[in-house]
Each structure stands twice: as structure tokens, then as C-alpha cells.
Amino acid sequence: MRFKSQIKNVNLFAKFCASLASLGQIAWCRLNDDDVQFTIVPDKGSQVWSVLKPETVFETYILQSASPKNTINLEVPIQALSRALRSAYNATSTQIRLTKKDNVPMLSLTIVTTSFSSGTNVIALPPSTSGDGEPDAFDFSESALSQANGARERETVITQDIPVKVLTMEVVERIHQPRTQEPDVNIFLPPLAQIKTISDRFTRLALATTKVSSNASPRLELSANMHGSLKISVKTDALNISSRWTGLVNPELDPAHFPDGSQGVRDHPSTKMKELGGPTGENEAGWSKVRIDAKDWSRVLSVGRVSARVIACFINEGGLVLYVYLPNDENGSEDDSCLTVGLKSWDSPDTYADSRQYYISSFAA
Template identity: 25%
Template sequence: MRFRTGIVNVVTFRRIIQTVGKIQKKVVMRLGQSEVRIICNSDEGGVQVWSTIRVLALFEDYRVESKSGNEIALLLDTDALEQVLHSAPGNEEVVMKLAKKNDVCVLNFQIFGNSRMGRRLTVSHDVRTEVLRPGELERLKEPMCPEPDVHTLLPPLGKMRTIAEKLRGITDIVAVHANHSGQFSFSAATESIKVEVEWENLTNPVIGENDPSQEAEERAPVDKQRMFAVLLRTRSLLKFLNAHTVSNTQTIACICNRHCMIFYVYIGEAADSGGVLTFYLPAVLDD
């Protein structure tokens, strides 16, 4: 079993780890031949993250070898990993490899840089890890959700997070609404106050599950004004909105009416992205 790579985009890698670390402190990182998958699936609020990242978006000289189809799955502590990546904020060369020290599996990081005197320096860090067996991976199942009722291309997540922070001071539950006319809203209410923030003229993208070969007259007519809704825990929504540090281009929100919300956070441009972080937020059931 071997794994070694250079990290060419340390900042983005750190931001991804920082984002998923807000959901769960222990995450699974599956190292495949062309993709790296980072999985969070046991948040106490039911939030899950299933991310797929292209190797070339973050790494170079990438090599992974194992008897399990040349795939290795590691259980990692996000705080420890983020701390190591934070120690290499500049243009330093960073090499990450799987190693064993004192019979303990570690991810070893070698950071190469120069001193103020121009001397070549190497700093080494170890992050303890656990290699998961194939049987343990089989128990990891991505959530089964119904087909979304509406998809919306969201405004910048940083601005949405500022609004959600203010709503947290009102209630623990936020109602999210969207329709096929580009309307999207957050609302919060108590017995004495109601606050609603609405965005208009947003884009409703067509996602792959719609069959483009289907004749237009065969498709069910869409009521563009109908609002689809889901109730979310404010805390869960804010955990997702920490992804504003990763997304500077496109994020698509999908509402499965009264069931859940799915968010696709693209790394880079959606048409040629380096990957996507998929967040699943379960609905709070109203009586």
C-alpha cells in the first residue's frame, strides 16, 4: 500500500478541510486514481457531505497503490490536518505521503521552503490516521433522496451567511422557499416577530436528471410560481454556509419539498470545475 503526492493548491485544500471540519471532526478521505472523495456522514444534526475532487485540481505527481483496486481510504482528524496545511500558506513545495511510524499509520507532510538567509529548509509534520478496511467502506452509503422539485443558482454564500447569522438570533428553525421563477427566500418567525429575506431573478439551472431528449409536449407542465419549501435547523444551515470560503463561483441549491435540501458547491467554474462538495441537510418535520 503506497500513497504519495505533491500538493499544488494548498490554500484550496485547506479551505475544503476547514469547511468539512465544521460539519464533523473525523472525516473519511478516499484516495482513488483520478478522484479524491471526502466524506462526512455522522453529524449530530444529520448534515452530510459527499465530495468528489479531481486529483489534478489539487495535486501533482500523484501515486496511489493498493490491493483494493488502487484505492486507499483514510480516517482523519480535520483539526490536525488543517493545522498542518495552515503552516504552509505561501508558495512552499508540500509533499504528502502515507507512512508508518512506531507501528502507527500517519500522513507525513514535508514542507520545503527557504530561510531568510536563503538556505533550503524542510519541515516535517505527521497526522495520525487509520486505514479503513473494504468492509467498513461498504457501510458508508450516500443519502437516498427524491428528485428535487426545484434547482436554484445561489447568490454569494458569504452574503447569505451574514443573513443566516442574524436569523439565528430569532429562532432555531429557518424556512427556505424557492420556485421556478428565480425566487429564493429565508424566513424565520416567532409569536411576536417574522423576518423574511428574498432574492429575485435568480437562475433555475437544468440538472442532469432531466432528460433532454424528451419532447417538450411530453413533459409535465411546470407551475413557475409554485413555492417549494423545507424547514432547516439554523445551526445546520450555518454549517453549510461555511463553504463560502471554498465557493467563489457557483453553488446550486436543490429543494426536495419538505424532505431535505441538497447543495452543490463547485470548486472553480461549474463547467470545468475541480470538483464539487455535495451537502445534504435534512428537513425538520412540521406537525
């Protein structure tokens, strides 16, 4: 079993792992020839399913195992990996590999940094010896001092080891991405930092106006329609406030991803929802709503550090799925990889196990 790679996009990978670390402590990492998957399935709260194309973060990608597609499954303490990657910012090179130390599997991060220091010698150059054996005078000329005090390059190598657990195929077969109903509303979200600021303010106000423990979490109601509107609200016995965005974009569905083509798009719940509501959003039937835990929502919004391009898929009274596109290079172009975060509505019945899986590829480019 072998895994070794040179990381080309350390900043993106570090932000990605930091986002995962804010949502859970342990991640399942699945490496194979086609992609790299990170999954967090906590006992409660949001679930994270992400797929990275190797070229998104890795320059070289060497993988070898006895499983099909050279698959390697690891249980990774994602917070420890996130901390290790933070020390690789501005590194000259960063390499990650699977190794063993004292028979314990490790993800070993080798970080090379280069720094420059200036010389501080008082005497510029040592004296030379003349023919009579007597030392010559020291050279204090400007050129000599410049040579003595010039910048010196210094290379530092740091190794960070993260203990991991290698999982068998039998163990991971029990881990499945949850199935959901087709969403009623698909909408591009405004900047997540903006949403987080408003959501956190609503949460504080709700806590301040209710007689509950400070550890309790209010429920935020999120709703959206197929005419570019998004609303966040909170309601308590003493408080009822909301904030609304308009002019957002509802992505179009791609007929190529439906078995019956254009007819599949016409029959889709989001198409029917668009017909129910109007541009003003006055018809409540045109809105899809979910109620989610405020603290869990705040943690989920940390994915905003990875990408500004996020699609939210609303399943009315059921749940919310966020698709976070990851840029493939430092210029932020061509986002083939995707991080998926699923949140269950607080009062949602468990009726989604047998429904059809929904994929982000349904959207037109």
C-alpha cells in the same frame, strides 16, 4: 500500500479541508486511480459527500494497493489535517504521503518554505594578509558592504504528522451516499457570505425573542421557485421576518443525462414546478420549502470559502442538497470537482431510502 503526492494547489485544498472541518471532526477519505473522495456522516446534522479530481489539487499522484483501482480508505481527523495545511500557505513545495511511525499510520505533510534575511555584519569583509604577513586594512567600501549585507536565502522544512486509521473494504461497504427524491427546484445561490450574514442575524433575533435555552437552535425556513427567487424566513411567537432574493438563475437540465431524453426533462418535478409558479412568485404552489436547523445551516455556509458557484436543490418538505463546484486551478476555471452537502428538513419523514439518486451531472453546462 503506498500514497505519495505533491500538492500543487495548497490554498484550495486548505480551504476545502477547513470547510469540512467546520462540519465534523472525522472524515472518511477514499483514494483511488480516478478520484479522491471525502465524506462526513455525523450522527445528526448535515452530511457531506465530495469528489475531487486528483489534478484539482495534486501535481503528482502515486497510489498503490492490492484493492481494485488501487483504492485506499482512511479515517482522517479532518480538523488536524486542516490545521496542518494552514502552515503550508506560501510554501515553496508541499508533499503529502502515507507512512507509519511506531506502527501507527500517518499522513505526513512535508512543507518547504523559503525566506530571505539580510546580513548584519559590522565588518564587511575579513582582512586579507599581505606578503609580509601583516593583515591589510578592512574594506569598508560600498561594494564590500553591499556584498556583506546582501539578502540570504534560507530554506526551512516542516513536517506535520496526522495519525489516521486504515479502513478495510468491509468497513466502508456500509457507508453509502443517501438517496433522495428528484428535486422540485434547482437554483444558483447568491454569495454564501451574504446568506450567512442574514441567516445569522435572523437566528440571533429568534433567540432574543423566545424563552428558550441559549443552546437551542431556531428553525429557518428556506424556500425557492423556478423563476429565480429565494427566500429565507424565521417565525416565532413574537417575530416574523423574511429576506428575498430575485433575479437568480435556475440551471437548465441536460436531456443527455436522462434515459428518455427531452421527455425526461419535461416530466421532471422542477419543470412542473416552473409551470405552477409565475415570475412574480405569488402562487405558493410554485415554491419548494424546507425547515432546517439554524446552527447547522450556519456551519454549512462555511463552504463559501471554497467556491462562489453553488447550486441548491430543494426537495419540498424533505431536504436541501448543495452542490459546490471546485475550481481546477488557481485561475478558478473548469470546475469538474464537486462538494455535496445534504441537509434534512426538520419535519421531513424518512421516505427517501428507496427513491432514485439525483446527480449534479443532470445539469447542462
